[in-house]
Amino acid sequence: MGAGERLYxxxxxxxxxxxxxxxxxxxxxxxxxxxxxxxxxxxxxxGKRITGRKRxxxxxxxxxxxxxxxxxxxxxxxxxxxxxxxxxxxxxELPADLRLLWVDQTFRARMQAALPEHQLTxxxxxEVASNKGAFCIHVRRWVVERTIARTSAHRRLARDDERTTRxxxxxIYIANIRRILKLT
Numbered sequence: 583m584g585a586g587e588r589l590y591x592x593x594x595x596x597x598x599x600x601x602x603x604x605x606x607x608x609x610x611x612x613x614x615x616x617x618x619x620x621x622x623x624x625x626x627x628x629g630k631r632i633t634g635r636k637r638x639x640x641x642x643x644x645x646x647x648x649x650x651x652x653x654x655x656x657x658x659x660x661x662x663x664x665x666x667x668x669x670x671x672x673x674x675e676l677p678a679d680l681r682l683l684w685v686d687q688t689f690r691a692r693m694q695a696a697l698p699e700h701q702l703t704x705x706x707x708x709e710v711a712s713n714k715g716a717f718c719i720h721v722r723r724w725v726v727e728r729t730i731a732r733t734s735a736h737r738r739l740a741r742d743d744e745r746t747t748r749x750x751x752x753x754i755y756i757a758n759i760r761r762i763l764k765l766t
Contacts, residue, residue: 603679604642608726609663609689612637612734613655617743625656635742637730637754638663640677643722645729647758648676652747660692667693667702684722733757 613627616634626633632655640649649670653662663685671677682703685693693704707722733739736757744750 606682610726623654625654627655650754652750659688
C-alpha cells in the first residue's frame, strides 16, 4: 500500500477515509549523558548541563515513532531540526506526509522561517492539560514526552553507550519496535 492510498474504517456510513500515513506530528529532543565508549559527536548542552548527545524524536499523534536522529548535545534544537528536515525528510515517507507539527518554543521560530517550502505548519500548543507550578503539561506535546520516557526505560538507552550516532539512532528504533510488539 502506497503513502497516498486511503484506508476505510470498517465501511461505516458517515466515516471519512483515513490516510495510511500520519499528517500531524510532534517534535522534541532529549539530552542524554554519554558513556566512555561513545566517542563520536559528543558535546556539552549548557541549558541542561549535560555532556553527551541529543536525541530528536518525531512522533505521530498516538506516540508512534516516525523518525529519530542523534547529534552532539552542543547543537541548537531549532537549527538541527531544520537542517535534518531539509536533508532527510524528502527521502523518508513517514515524516514527508506531515502537514502539521507541534513543537516547543526552542524549535518554533527557526523552523517556521525555514520550512515553508515543505508545506508544513509549525505551531506550539496553547492548551494546558495540567499546571504543575513552573512546569505545564500541554495537551498535544505530552505524547512525545511519553514516547521519550518509554524509550529511555530500555536499559540500553538509559545512557548513551554507542560509539556512533547512527548506532544510537538504530537503538531508538529497535526500542520502539519492541514497544509496539510488546516484547518488553
